[in-house]
Amino acid sequence: MEAEVGRFNYIVVGLGGHGSAAAAHLSTRQCEELHRGSVLGLEQFPRVSHNHGSSHGRSRIIRLAYFEDPRYVPLLRRSFELWKELAESRGDGEKLLTMTGGLMIGHPDSTVVKGTLRSVALHNLPHEVLSSAEIRRRFPAFQPPLDDEIIGILEEDAGYLVPELCVQAHCAVAEENGAELHYEEALVSWELLEDGSGVRVTTNKAVYTADKIVLAVGAWAPEVYGKSLESSGGMRLHASRRVLYWFNPTTEAEEEGVDGLAQFRGIPVYIWDLGEGKGNFYGFPHQAGGQPGGVKVAMHYVSPTIQTECTPDTIDRVVSDAEVETMRSVLKDRMPKLAGDLISTATCMYTNTPDEHFLIDWHPSSQQKVLLASACSGHGFKFCSVVGEIVSQLLVEGQTSMDISLFLLRKCRRLRRDA
Numbered sequence: 001m002e003a004e005v006g007r008f009n010y011i012v013v014g015l016g017g018h019g020s021a022a023a024a025h026l027s028t029r030q031c032e033e034l035h036r037g038s039v040l041g042l043e044q045f046p047r048v049s050h051n052h053g054s055s056h057g058r059s060r061i062i063r064l065a066y067f068e069d070p071r072y073v074p075l076l077r078r079s080f081e082l083w084k085e086l087a088e089s090r091g092d093g094e095k096l097l098t099m100t101g102g103l104m105i106g107h108p109d110s111t112v113v114k115g116t117l118r119s120v121a122l123h124n125l126p127h128e129v130l131s132s133a134e135i136r137r138r139f140p141a142f143q144p145p146l147d148d149e150i151i152g153i154l155e156e157d158a159g160y161l162v163p164e165l166c167v168q169a170h171c172a173v174a175e176e177n178g179a180e181l182h183y184e185e186a187l188v189s190w191e192l193l194e195d196g197s198g199v200r201v202t203t204n205k206a207v208y209t210a211d212k213i214v215l216a217v218g219a220w221a222p223e224v225y226g227k228s229l230e231s232s233g234g235m236r237l238h239a240s241r242r243v244l245y246w247f248n249p250t251t252e253a254e255e256e257g258v259d260g261l262a263q264f265r266g267i268p269v270y271i272w273d274l275g276e277g278k279g280n281f282y283g284f285p286h287q288a289g290g291q292p293g294g295v296k297v298a299m300h301y302v303s304p305t306i307q308t309e310c311t312p313d314t315i316d317r318v319v320s321d322a323e324v325e326t327m328r329s330v331l332k333d334r335m336p337k338l339a340g341d342l343i344s345t346a347t348c349m350y351t352n353t354p355d356e357h358f359l360i361d362w363h364p365s366s367q368q369k370v371l372l373a374s375a376c377s378g379h380g381f382k383f384c385s386v387v388g389e390i391v392s393q394l395l396v397e398g399q400t401s402m403d404i405s406l407f408l409l410r411k412c413r414r415l416r417r418d419a
Helices: 018-033 070-090 111-123 134-139 163-176 218-226 227-233 321-332 381-397 410-416
Strands: 004-015 041-044 060-064 097-099 101-105 128-131 153-154 160-161 180-184 187-192 199-203 207-215 240-246 269-273 280-281 295-299 340-354 359-362 370-374
Touching: 004 018, 004 199, 018 041, 018 163, 018 370, 018 381, 041 163, 060 070, 070 097, 070 111, 070 163, 070 381, 101 111, 101 280, 111 153, 128 134, 134 153, 160 163, 160 269, 163 180, 180 381, 207 218, 207 381, 218 240, 218 340, 218 370, 240 321, 240 410, 269 410, 280 321, 295 321, 359 381, 370 381
Parallel strands: 004 041, 004 207, 041 180, 101 269, 207 370
Antiparallel strands: 060 160, 097 160, 101 153, 128 153, 187 199, 199 207, 240 295, 240 340, 269 280, 280 295, 359 370
């Protein structure tokens, strides 16, 4: 075993979306308390942006009227505040966060529409309800059938984050406040110290000790958290594969005086519920500059019959022609001008909990020394800023000002008993 080379107050394992935010908030808190150098961040990949995990793809939706559960809305309010503060402090506000408005589309009884309206009602959120004809008129890129009952819920407080820039900004804050960030250094194991004073962390390069650690390891969580989590906490995590697509819209709209691409520059971010258990897809306006260019779209929730469970080692990074054609078939009757030439694809992983809510809690065998932070299930990136703050509060103070009862392990044990 390598000799121990450092003692820290806190170690953050994983510097993706949530880990980088945790390192930033911890280092800010420690810097204010004049304990510079007491935070260590560990990342198995190089410092440059990569596509191995779930913090890539040039865009992530952020929205306030949350269809998944209205209990997320207070967290989102704080998350918006923190993202805007971060953007302003880095001097690149529009690059990091772009507000576009958000449009949730589907039948009135669909999961997306019903859930959005529930959050709207409970939190008195400003919004508009648009008919199919109004959606077409205001946003010609969307073409819901006029003979259907599809509606859209339009809100102003929505937009997108650029995940690569968000991670870079949080890491920069952490280092400016004295945190040590080690790249290309992978976790091998963690264990409680025999005297109960902290945690020993072994990597492929060194051994460290810390008062407390947080494991923000994304799709590596099922392996890193250990089987004891499933047996004692009732929580089985698994990763599933998703595909991101970038299309070049067709420009067959000259007779209307508007080319196809222009129609996609001003649209809001959106989620379109397909109904009947078919899942939903989402997308973004055209992003100027950067790679791969074009207009991004992807399936969010998909039918359980085609869920692709994977691990970071087994995920298939090759996108098949059949998958592309399936995405085209979804688009052609709803956003026909988007189903043009394919520019690029990428894969990412959703780290899923049984109820699709997050997991933020102490490891059950860690004596409140090892915090688990898996804000996941495919809708977590927008929460990175507030999750980072929550993690810092839990590690330093042992409690948080935010309501995280929805994310605790005891909730999972209760669900298992009631099943």
